[in-house]
Each structure stands twice: as structure tokens, then as C-alpha cells.
Amino acid sequence: MAASGTLSTFRLPPLPTIREIIKLFRLQAVKQLSQNFLLDLRLTDKIVRKAGDLTNAYVYEVGPGPGGITRSILNANVTELLVVEKDSRFIPGLQMLSDAAPGKLRIVHGDVLTYKIERAFPESLKRRWEDDPPNVHIIGNLPFSVSTPLIIKWLENVSCKDGPFVYGRTQMTLTFQKEVAERLTASTGSKQRSRLSVMAQYLCNVQHILTIPGRAFVPKPEVDVGVVHFTPLMRPRIEQPFKLVERVVQNAFQFRRKYCYRGLGMLFPEVQRVESTEKLLELADVDPTLRPSQLSVSHFKSLCDVYRKMCDEDPHLFTYNFREELKQNKSKNQERENKERSRR
């Protein structure tokens, strides 16, 4: 370990390569678990550099696997790295890394979907929401089937300032299928604009910072991979509960190719649909003939604010589900038909 002036920099000692670790511990990727590993340490260094300055940081790495990104994080002069890995086969290899970086690497054999990071790091790291982000970072290359539900869960945590965001505006650097990374960062009017774009962008500054070709992974996935950086905003662009925003956005994108009034109409029971949809759009000052992809975050802000008022006036509105109504209507029709048939 080298010391220069008052700044001491940490470098891992020479270690077997990730490829050798995979051989040594027989860590063949399990296809069903979508395990694709990054073996090129120049690439993992690049991902970690894009996460920002990690000097003295506390980092939470999700899904470290054989430890490529883990090594790059350890070499970035962090104070502590906590990794959570579900597959027990990786634990011995990670233990070897921990021995090479004494006191720096904490290994948890667990599931990121349930692990409580809010108690893992020192209280002293906590910053007020309005302050600069704390020196806490989340980094991970997870299977795509985990990273999308996880980001939805973490966005809800951002809106409630809980989970990983009890420390303040914790930054996240995560990989997604390239198409999902494009949706997360898509601007108003673009082809990729979707529910995910609005949900991410009303709460965070979202940047697609890197694209990694599928061939960089072993085994090679069928798609390229996008690395996305999230910094929670000081003030969310929509100041309403997450579940309310999610409901409005989800309904708006219900019929992607139709005018937005079609999807938004599904927020209301059939008997009042036309009238309430008109009221919502008029009060929110949104053109009913815009397509869902043409709605900006500020359009959604107005829609959510008006919808909130309508729900306050009629609390049943918030629990209304058009699919339920459709199902009930279908079974009523079926009953009526059966009765008529038996009368004939």
C-alpha cells in the first residue's frame, strides 16, 4: 500500500484473474439466473469511474458475482464496500478479495430485494436531503430480471426518503438491458418514452453514461447493456405520493399509440369516464390529442395535481380499477345471457 502526502491510496495486491477465479471455484454462469460476467478489469474500472469520485465512500454493490466490479471499487480508495450476493458459490472468491483488502470488504450472502441497507452504514454519513449527496453509492450489474423491479422499488424509496435514501440523495450506478437504459433516459416525444422514463425523471437526474457491447460479457447476453447513473433530485418534479403518480403514468401509457385521453380515461369508472376525463385534462391544461409519449414531466405534474384533488373529493376514485369493472361487466352480461337462454 502506497502513501503519498496525507492521502493514502489503496491498491489490491496481485491476485488471480477473474477468469482464473471462475475456474478455481468452478463458477460457471447459471443461464436460468441470467448470470453474465465482466472479466475485463479496464471495463469495470471505467464503470466505477463513471459512478463518480469514490474517495472515502461507502459503497453498496449489488450482485458482485466473481468480483470484477468489486475489485475496481476496492481500487477506487473507498472506506468500505458492502456486497450482497445471492448465489453462495461466489462467497469463497469474494472472501479471497476481502482477505486482500483487510477491513474494507463486507460480504453478505443475501437478496438485494430484501436486504436492509438503511442500517448497514454509520449514522454519521447521513446528510439532509437539500445537502449535496452523501458519500454513499450503489453500484451493480444485476440480471435484467432483477434490475428493473429493483429500480422501481428504489424510486419509491427515493420518493419516501427511506431505504438506501435514509443517508440523503444516495447516487446509483446500475446496468440495464440497453433498451431499458434508453427508456429510463428518454426525453419527451422520443420513441422510447415510456412509464419508466417519467417515473425515473420526476425523481432523479438520470444519465445513460455508457453502453457496453454484449460481447464484453461471459457468457454473451443477446443484447447490449446500458449503464445508468441516478442522482435523486433535491425537489421531485411532481410532489404527490409515488403510488398516485404511478397510477396516472401507468394509465396514460395504457394505449401508447392512441391520444392520451384514452388511457387517462381509464382512471375513471365508465359512467363518469367522458365527463371526468374532460375535467382532468381541462383543469390540467393538457391537450387531449397528445400521444402519451408527448407528455412532459410538467404535463404529468399538472395531471397528478388535478387527479389528487379529484381523489380528495371522491376517495373511491383512487381504488377504482377499470380491469375489475370490465370483469364485473363481463360476468353480469354472461349471467343475463344465461337467464335469457333458460327462459327461451
Ligand code: SAM
Ligand atoms: N457483478 C458481476 C459482474 O459484473 O461480473 C456479476 C454480474 S451477474 C449479471 C449478476 C449477479 O447478481 C450474479 O452474481 C447473481 O448471482 C447476482 N444476483 C442475482 N439476483 C440477486 C439478488 N436478488 N440478490 C443478490 N444478488 C443477486
